[in-house]
Amino acid sequence: MKTEQPKASIDFNCDLGEGCGDDAAILPLVSSANIACGGHAGDEATMRATLRLCRQFGVAAGAHPSFEDREHFGRRIMPMGTDVIARMVHAQLALLAAIAAEEGMHLSHVKPHGALYNVAADDRAVADAIAATVAAFDPSLVLFGLSGSALPAAGEAHGLRVAHEVFAERGYDHRGRLLPRGTPGAVIESLDDAIAQVHRLATRGEVVADDGFVVAVRADTLCLHGDRGDAATFAQAVRSALEADGVAILPVGTDA
Template identity: 70%
Template sequence: MRIDFNCDLGEGCGDDAAIIPLVTSASIACGAHAGDEATMRTTLRLCREHGVAAGAHPGYPDRATFGRVDMPLPVAEIERLVAAQLTLLADIAASEGVRLAHVKPHGALYNRAARDRSVADAIAGAVFRIDPQLILVGLSGSQLTAAGEAAGLRIAHEVFAERRYEADGTLTPRSHPDAVIHDLDAAIAQVRGFVRDGGVIARTGEPIALRADTLCLHGDRADAAPFARAIREALQADGVRIAAVGAPA
C-alpha cells in the first residue's frame, strides 16, 4: 500500500513550517487566490530542505473569497491565468534550485475543472505547454484527470482526508454544514477507507469507489499540523508507504 500525502500551502494562513516535514508533496499558492513572491520562496525552500515535492496551486484571482467562489471566466482566460501562475512559480523555483513536480488547481477552479471538460482541457493544455513532465492532480475520476490523460500528461487521482463526498463522487459544497470533517478520528477512518477499501462512504450513505494516488489535507485549517501528524502516524501504523507520486517505487 502506497499513497502520496499532499497539502495546500504558501497561502499565508497556516503553519507551513510545521506541516511540510509531515507531507510528501506541497501545492503552493501562486499569487492569485493567495500568496506572493516571498511566500512562494519560503515554501519552496522548506520543500527543498525537507525533500518534499513542490507543485503549483493556481486559482482564480480572487483574494476576497480565497478563490472559493466560481468566476465565469472564458476558457481562454482560464488557460492564460493558469499558464501565468505556473510560469511565475516555476521561475521562482528554478532560482531556488527546485524543479516543480506537479500542478493542482485550487478551490472553485479545481471544482469547475472536475465537472467541465472544456475548462479541464484548458488547464491540461496550459500545463503541457509549460512543462509536459509535470503531473496534473485532479479530483479522483473527474474530467480533470481525464483531460490530463488525453493531453499526454501523467496524472494523480486525488482524495481528501477531511472533506465529505456526494454520491456522485464530487466534494460536498462548502456551503453545506457537513462539508468539512472536523473530527480527527472520522478523518482517519475516511483515509483508511481510501487506502484499504479503495473508496469512501458518501455523506448520504452510499459507498463510492475512488482511485487514491494522492491524499490531500487543507493547510488553511487551524489544526492542520496536528491533523497531518495524526494521519501520517495512522498510515505508517497500517504499513502504508507514504511517498510523492513521482518518487521511485
C-alpha cells in the same frame, strides 16, 4: 465485501504558502506541497519561503493556481472563457516556476485550487484548457485532479501523468464529488472521523458519501487542507494512520 488491501504507497499532499497555517510544522509530515502562486493567496516572498522549506524537508513542490480572487480565497466561481482560464493558469505557473528555478528547484506537479478545481472536475472544456496549458508549459509535470473526474481524464488526453486525488477531511456526495463548502458535512472537523476516512481510502479504495452510498475511488494522492487551524495536528495523525496501515508516503511517481 472488499478485503482490506492497503496500497503500497500514497502521496500525501497539502495546500501551503497561503499565509494562514504553520507550513514549517506541516511540511516534514507530507510528501508534496501545492504552493499558492498569487491567485487566491501568496506572493513572491511566500512562494520563495515555501519552496525553500520544500527543499529543506525533501518535499515535492507543485503549483496551486486559482481564480484571481483573493477576497474569497479562490473559492468563488468566476465565469470566464477557457482562453482566459488558460492564460491565468499559465501566468501563475510561470511565476512559481521562475522562482523555483532561481532557487535551483524544479516543480513536480500542478493542482488547481478551490472553485477552479471543482469546476474542472465536471466541465471538460475547463479541464482541457488547464491540461493543455500544463502540457505546453512542461509535459513532465503531473496534473492533480479529483479522483474519477474530468480533470485527470483531460490530463491523460493531453499526454500528462495524472494523480487522482482524494481528501482526508472533506465530505463527498454519491457521485464522488466534494460537498460544497458551507453545506452540512462538507468539512470533517472530527480527527477521528477524518482518520477513519483515510483508513478506508487507503485500504479499500472507497469513501462513504453523505447519503451512506459507498463510492469507489482511485487514491493516488491524499490531500489535507493547510488553511485549517489544526492542520499540523491533522497532518501528524494522518501520517501516523497511513504508516500504521503499512502505506508508504511517497511523492507521485516514486516507487515504494
